[in-house]
Amino acid sequence: MIVFEHVSKIFKNNWTALYDINLNVNKGEFVFLVGPTGAGKSTLLKLIYCGDSASSGKLNVMSYPLHDSLSDAQITQLRRKIGIVFQDFKLLLDRTVYENIEFTLRVIGIRPLLIPEIVTSALNKVGLYNRKDFYPYQLSGGEQQKIAIARAIAKNPEILLADEPTGNIDYKGSTEILRILKDINFNGTTVLMATHDHIIAETSNKRIVRLENGKLLSDGD
Amino acid sequence: MKTESYYPMAINFLLNEGLKNISRNKSAFFLSVGVSTACLLLLSLFILLTTNLLRAKNQIEEKFEIYAFLTPDADANALIEKVNLISGVRQVTYVSKEEALIELRTDLAENASILDILDRNPLPASLRIKIDPSYKLSERLGELEEKIRILKGVKETWSGHDLLIRIQKIIRTVIGFDIGVLIIVFFAIIFIVSRTVEATIVAKAREIEIMKLVGASNTMVRFPFYVEGFLHGLFGGVIAIILTVVIYIFAQAHFPMLYFPWLMFLIVNLFFSILLGIGGSYLALSRILK
Numbered sequence: 001m002i003v004f005e006h007v008s009k010i011f012k013n014n015w016t017a018l019y020d021i022n023l024n025v026n027k028g029e030f031v032f033l034v035g036p037t038g039a040g041k042s043t044l045l046k047l048i049y050c051g052d053s054a055s056s057g058k059l060n061v062m063s064y065p066l067h068d069s070l071s072d073a074q075i076t077q078l079r080r081k082i083g084i085v086f087q088d089f090k091l092l093l094d095r096t097v098y099e100n101i102e103f104t105l106r107v108i109g110i111r112p113l114l115i116p117e118i119v120t121s122a123l124n125k126v127g128l129y130n131r132k133d134f135y136p137y138q139l140s141g142g143e144q145q146k147i148a149i150a151r152a153i154a155k156n157p158e159i160l161l162a163d164e165p166t167g168n169i170d171y172k173g174s175t176e177i178l179r180i181l182k183d184i185n186f187n188g189t190t191v192l193m194a195t196h197d198h199i200i201a202e203t204s205n206k207r208i209v210r211l212e213n214g215k216l217l218s219d220g221d
Numbered sequence: 222m223k224t225e226s227y228y229p230m231a232i233n234f235l236l237n238e239g240l241k242n243i244s245r246n247k248s249a250f251f252l253s254v255g256v257s258t259a260c261l262l263l264l265s266l267f268i269l270l271t272t273n274l275l276r277a278k279n280q281i282e283e284k285f286e287i288y289a290f291l292t293p294d295a296d297a298n299a300l301i302e303k304v305n306l307i308s309g310v311r312q313v314t315y316v317s318k319e320e321a322l323i324e325l326r327t328d329l330a331e332n333a334s335i336l337d338i339l340d341r342n343p344l345p346a347s348l349r350i351k352i353d354p355s356y357k358l359s360e361r362l363g364e365l366e367e368k369i370r371i372l373k374g375v376k377e378t379w380s381g382h383d384l385l386i387r388i389q390k391i392i393r394t395v396i397g398f399d400i401g402v403l404i405i406v407f408f409a410i411i412f413i414v415s416r417t418v419e420a421t422i423v424a425k426a427r428e429i430e431i432m433k434l435v436g437a438s439n440t441m442v443r444f445p446f447y448v449e450g451f452l453h454g455l456f457g458g459v460i461a462i463i464l465t466v467v468i469y470i471f472a473q474a475h476f477p478m479l480y481f482p483w484l485m486f487l488i489v490n491l492f493f494s495i496l497l498g499i500g501g502s503y504l505a506l507s508r509i510l511k
Contacts (some may be wrong), residue, residue: 049434072439080436090431106234107437155435 001027001159001190002048009043009214016174019214025192027158030185032201033194038082041194044211045161048074048192049082062158062196080108087164089144089158090119091136091151097123098132103153108155113137121155123147142173146180147196153184160184161194166200174200225272235441237403242421249420250453253413257457257497258464260406262491265465267399268489272482274395278388282354287366287380289348295374297346303372304350309365312351318342345376407497414501415508418446422509429510443510448501452500458490463489 002025009018018040025031033041046052048061050070059066064078091100101119110118123129126146136144145165152160162181166174178200185191195201201208210217243250289304297315304313315326321344326333350369356362362382370378422429432442452465465486473479 051434076436077440078436079434082436084434089354090427090434092428092431102432102441106231107432107441108435109231109441112234152436177265 001025001029001062001191003058004044004059005058005060007047007054007059009040009047009052010055014023018047018054018215022218023111023209023216023219025190026190027190028185029189030182030204030206031193032206032208033148033192033211033215034196034198034201036159036196039196039211040214041196041211042163043214045084045192048159048161049079049084049174056104057213064193079196080155080157081158081166083149083157085145085148085152085160085162085165087167089136089148091147092145093136095141095151096135097147100136101148104151104153110155118154122150125153125183126150132204133150140173142176145169145173149177149180153169153189157189157191159190162191162199164196164199166195178204228266235444238445239452240253240447242425242449243452245424246417246421249417250449252419254453254456254460256413257494258455258460259492260409261457261461262464263400264402264406265486265490266468267395267402268485269465269479269481270310271392271395271399272485273480274392276480278385279394281381281385281388285352285385287321287350287352287369287378287382288375289372289378290345291347292374292376293345295346297374299349300348300372300374300483304348307368309353309356309361310350311353314349314351314506316347318344318346321345322349331361349374357492367403401459410454410494410497411501411504414450415505417453418449418502418505419509420469421449421465422446422505443506446506447499448499450498450502451495452498453501454495455491457498458494461494462486462490 002023002039004021004023006015007018007021007023008016012018021040021044023044033044035041038192043052047054049061050066053066053068062081064070064074067077070078071113091145092103093105098119101122102115105115105118106112120129123132128143128150131143131147132137136147139147144155145168149162149165160181165181166177169177174197181193182204193201198208207220209219238388251341291300303313304310319342322336322342326336327342331334348369352362352365356365362380366378366380366382367376429442466481469479470482473481
């Protein structure tokens with residue numbers, strides 16, 4: 001589903017964010033990307049959703065060979081199949097919870113008639129349907145992250161990328177977020193979660209890929 | 222969860238997003254619409270002036286004739302024959318002294334009584350000579366007039382040629398101003414719309430980022446900004462039309478012969494302003510959303 005072959009990412013200032021990464025993620029897997037700040041976790045996720053391009057090597061995501069010549073339309077199609085969750089949630093503060101998810105579905109062209117059902121289902125999965133008319137600033141950090149997850153899964157992605165989704169959240173909230181991500185994975189979605197919190201990863205009984213200074217240190221449980 | 226059912230464009234959603242862009246940036250939007258309106262109004266007034274000058278020139282041209290005033294002893298029939306032989310002459314009409322006086326009385330209307338104090342009819346008989354249109358504004362008109370003037374029995378001639386040349390010069394100058402104003406308006410509206418849309422793009426940076434990350438197409442991201450530019454042009458154009466009509470009604474009270482070219486105003490103010498509005502959006506999007 002996701003294949004990195006000798007992928008490196010070197011920025012213009014000669015900083016090597018990723019070096020010779022070889023990684024293969026199968027459909028339906030749950031993979032933790034663990035490493036300290038600056039290890040290259042976010043860059044690796046960025047390459048998957050075409051937020052940036054690799055400097056060298058081969059990268060293939062859902063049979064899309066990712067390279068500079070990928071057209072805008074191809075990137076759009078790829079991103080519609082990927083859900084992304086960020087540490088800073090990236091919610092629209094002037095729209096309600098419902099409108100945040102509705103907005104995502106409208107911009108990717110989902111038929112309006114289907115939207116209420118999809119939004120309700122996504123909010124029920126994260127247990128926050130009762131917050132649908134709240135604005136993001138009226139919610140706790142954990143709740144905002146759950147809304148961001150609901151938004152990501154509303155479009156039924158094949159891959160869910162979560163970049164430090166528990167980074168700004170307390171332990172209880174983090175546990176809930178993790179449970180939700182595991183549920184999503186249980187239903188068939190491939191999940192890649194980047195975290196600096198190795199304890200969360202180690203207690204989850206899932207595949208762990210360790211990164212440090214842009215290099216892949218280990219790949220296993 | 223069933224999400225396969227995509228459809229290409231949610232027009233009402235995109236229009237709604239365009240309107241939201243405006244409502245978030247109301248003051249800047251209406252300020253720039255005001256500037257556009259002022260520019261379009263200026264252009265409209267110049268077009269109004271130009272079309273009326275052109276119309277006046279055409280009317281004068283339509284009625285264009287050479288007047289050849291005859292001496293008392295002139296042989297009118299012989300002169301008519303001679304004038305008809307001159308190249309460029311289309312039709313010659315004889316107007317007697319009496320007919321000239323009747324014409325003058327008609328022209329003077331309620332002031333015609335002033336003629337009653339005259340002991341005799343001072344007006345000379347004349348020939349009204351219609352000429353070929355190709356002669357009207359050319360050097361050849363002077364030669365033609367000269368050929369008539371030197372005929373025996375012709376006292377003097379008058380053609381209004383100088384008046385036409387003067388109007389022609391004024392029209393040329395005004396058209397020059399029109400082009401200047403058009404260029405200024407073009408750049409002013411493009412600039413002001415692009416700056417306003419740029420401000421909206423910056424204000425919506427987070428929204429645009431999210432749209433792109435979730436897989437919105439370029440059209441979906443850009444369309445609301447084109448809606449903003451379209452509405453900018455539409456508002457500016459409609460307000461400029463209303464103001465021009467108000468000025469026209471006011472001016473017509475003083476100059477009843479004033480002509481208002483409705484179709485041209487609709488085309489210029491709406492089509493032109495909408496086109497520039499969308500053009501301004503395109504420029505802003507090209508600069509910021511690469």
